[in-house]
Amino acid sequence: MTKANIREQEAYSAFLEDFRPKRATLRNIVVAFFVGGLICTVGQGVLTYIMTRGIPLKQAYVLTSSIMVFAGAFLTGLGVYDKIGSFAGMGAALPITGFANSVVSPAMEFKREGFVLGVGAKMFQVAGPVIVYASLSATVVSILKLYVF
Amino acid sequence: MKFHRRGKSTCVFEQMPVLVSAAAVVGPREGKGPLGAEFDMVYSTTLLGEASWEKAESKMLRQAVDLALAKANLDESDIDFLIAGDLLNQIISSAYMAREYDIPFLGIYGACATMSEGIGIGSLLVAGRFARYVIVASSSHHDAAERQFRYPTEFGHQRPPTGQWTATAAGAVVVGVKGKGPRVEAVTIGRVQDLGVSEPNDMGSAMAPGFADTVWRHLQDMARKPEDYDLVLSGDLGRIGSLIGRQLLRNKGIVIDEIHQDAGVMLYDPSPEVGAGGSGCGCVASVFSGKLWKELYNRQYRRILLVATGALHSPTACQQGESIPCVAHAVSIVSE
Amino acid sequence: MAYVKAFVVGGLLCAIAQAAMDLTKANPAIIMVSAVSAGAILSGLGLYAPLVEFAGAGATIPLPGFGHTLVTGMLEDAAQWGLFGILTGGFKAVSAGLLSAVLFGYLMAVLFNPKG
Numbered sequence: 001m002t003k004a005n006i007r008e009q010e011a012y013s014a015f016l017e018d019f020r021p022k023r024a025t026l027r028n029i030v031v032a033f034f035v036g037g038l039i040c041t042v043g044q045g046v047l048t049y050i051m052t053r054g055i056p057l058k059q060a061y062v063l064t065s066s067i068m069v070f071a072g073a074f075l076t077g078l079g080v081y082d083k084i085g086s087f088a089g090m091g092a093a094l095p096i097t098g099f100a101n102s103v104v105s106p107a108m109e110f111k112r113e114g115f116v117l118g119v120g121a122k123m124f125q126v127a128g129p130v131i132v133y134a135s136l137s138a139t140v141v142s143i144l145k146l147y148v149f
Numbered sequence: 150m151k152f153h154r155r156g157k158s159t160c161v162f163e164q165m166p167v168l169v170s171a172a173a174v175v176g177p178r179e180g181k182g183p184l185g186a187e188f189d190m191v192y193s194t195t196l197l198g199e200a201s202w203e204k205a206e207s208k209m210l211r212q213a214v215d216l217a218l219a220k221a222n223l224d225e226s227d228i229d230f231l232i233a234g235d236l237l238n239q240i241i242s243s244a245y246m247a248r249e250y251d252i253p254f255l256g257i258y259g260a261c262a263t264m265s266e267g268i269g270i271g272s273l274l275v276a277g278r279f280a281r282y283v284i285v286a287s288s289s290h291h292d293a294a295e296r297q298f299r300y301p302t303e304f305g306h307q308r309p310p311t312g313q314w315t316a317t318a319a320g321a322v323v324v325g326v327k328g329k330g331p332r333v334e335a336v337t338i339g340r341v342q343d344l345g346v347s348e349p350n351d352m353g354s355a356m357a358p359g360f361a362d363t364v365w366r367h368l369q370d371m372a373r374k375p376e377d378y379d380l381v382l383s384g385d386l387g388r389i390g391s392l393i394g395r396q397l398l399r400n401k402g403i404v405i406d407e408i409h410q411d412a413g414v415m416l417y418d419p420s421p422e423v424g425a426g427g428s429g430c431g432c433v434a435s436v437f438s439g440k441l442w443k444e445l446y447n448r449q450y451r452r453i454l455l456v457a458t459g460a461l462h463s464p465t466a467c468q469q470g471e472s473i474p475c476v477a478h479a480v481s482i483v484s485e
Numbered sequence: 486m487a488y489v490k491a492f493v494v495g496g497l498l499c500a501i502a503q504a505a506m507d508l509t510k511a512n513p514a515i516i517m518v519s520a521v522s523a524g525a526i527l528s529g530l531g532l533y534a535p536l537v538e539f540a541g542a543g544a545t546i547p548l549p550g551f552g553h554t555l556v557t558g559m560l561e562d563a564a565q566w567g568l569f570g571i572l573t574g575g576f577k578a579v580s581a582g583l584l585s586a587v588l589f590g591y592l593m594a595v596l597f598n599p600k601g
């Protein structure tokens with residue numbers, strides 16, 4: 001048997017510490033801040049513009065997110081968003097444009113497996129967990145809010 | 150009956166099989182890398198005019214096989230066995246390539262270690278007089294591997310510095326009973342090593358113990374020292390894995406720092422995208438077939454040790470919390 | 486001024502997510518799931534609504550805003566229908582975002598091929 005036992009595994013893991021490259025954490029955080037901030041500023045611009053057209057605030061927010069989803073989807077289609085994502089990490093993934101990227105990228109990727117089992121089945125491969133856990137946590141929070149607090 | 154084995158795991162050839170020819174084809178990123186001029190063919194797109202990444206990979210592999218045959222002045226009918234492997238599930242690139250040829254086919258899987266596994270098996274077939282000529286090929290495709298092992302290609306995410314870039318490349322080698330060219334002297338078949346690394350974005354750390362074990366065993370079995378080799382070419386420990394592998398060997402009293410090079414490090418210029426270096430079956434296959442074979446043919450090296458290392462995990466196994474089993478096979482090659 | 490607030494708050498949320506990813510070495514999917522759940526919890530604690538009030542799109546565009554919108558929608562309907570409102574209100578509130586993702590996602594898949 002050549003699978004190491006726990007003690008050997010721990011020894012190897014400790015040995016690896018000396019070789020572990022430093023992640024460019026500070027650089028990544030700064031870049032995420034600026035790119036994420038920029039995307040939100042664009043969103044704010046869209047929101048402000050929509051409101052000048054006389055649309056009430058609540059609807060304006062909804063429309064803004066829809067427009068930002070389109071923007072993220074379109075940039076993914078053009079093959080640009082993956083580059084923004086590899087440059088900015090969470091700065092590109094956390095805004096709703098990144099959510100759109102996570103829906104469009106598998107949809108495009110698996111088109112070659114057909115429109116039902118490819119596009120249809122794989123579209124939420126990455127975004128699915130986000131929707132599942134958003135629904136679960138929101139339900140739990142709402143129930144607590146209604147009946148406990 | 151006489152056996153041609155030394156030690157526990159090394160097969161030594163009395164009549165050494167000849168690496169008659171070799172060919173390498175690569176994608177655009179590899180073509181722009183430091184070894185760009187060494188390859189027989191550089192494609193300008195990763196799709197190669199095909200309808201999918203998988204089809205493109207298969208085409209690349211076919212191209213490498215055709216080129217290796219042409220360089221050896223051999224025809225399909227001269228080849229007794231075709232041995233090939235790749236990274237995709239059920240090694241489809243190899244199977245779809247093999248259906249284009251009227252040659253008995255052996256599909257193999259050793260992840261990035263496929264090339265040395267194939268050259269080893271091919272040499273055994275030739276040395277055992279079961280074949281006059283065997284062709285060995287392996288390939289990988291960045292985008293096909295990405296969608297299978299990680300995320301869709303257009304998904305924007307950051308790669309950790311330990312991550313490696315799967316090469317879009319293919320290599321093929323013709324092994325024959327006779328002819329001009331470098332000769333295979335011995336083959337050491339590796340044992341699967343697993344030291345509990347479970348992070349698929351850190352394959353260098355996972356594979357280094359396999360590399361060190363196989364190199365150590367080879368030297369033991371052959372009763373040799375590192376100085377007996379002009380080059381130890383690993384494929385694809387990457388920058389970090391190379392340092393780990395060397396240190397593991399140093400701990401056993403073997404110093405290879407001066408003569409060690411890694412195909413994953415050689416293939417690309419450093420960049421955050423490429424991370425620790427190249428990987429994939431096609432990486433060491435194309436570096437060996439494109440560069441090293443030529444240099445051996447021109448007698449720039451007396452003797453080299455090709456040690457391809459493979460991480461034998463799958464996304465399913467990793468998601469189930471398994472660690473990554475790794476293997477490395479060593480092929481000792483001498484110039485004529 | 487609204488733009489500066491949106492930039493700073495949106496940027497900070499992304500920076501926190503990035504820090505979480507780099508320090509825990511978790512994969513992006515886990516960070517996105519955590520972010521959206523964190524948004525729901527903050528919303529429940531009554532902290533997210535003031536943030537939206539303050540930063541506008543800077544708070545609604547990042548993923549935690551998605552969790553907040555869900556909770557807000559659920560509570561809005563629940564005020565009228567009780568427990569049943571939780572079932573109807575959530576997806577009503579995020580319908581635009583989700584349906585846009587499906588529609589535009591499908592459209593882009595029809596129009597474009599991945600470039601690798």
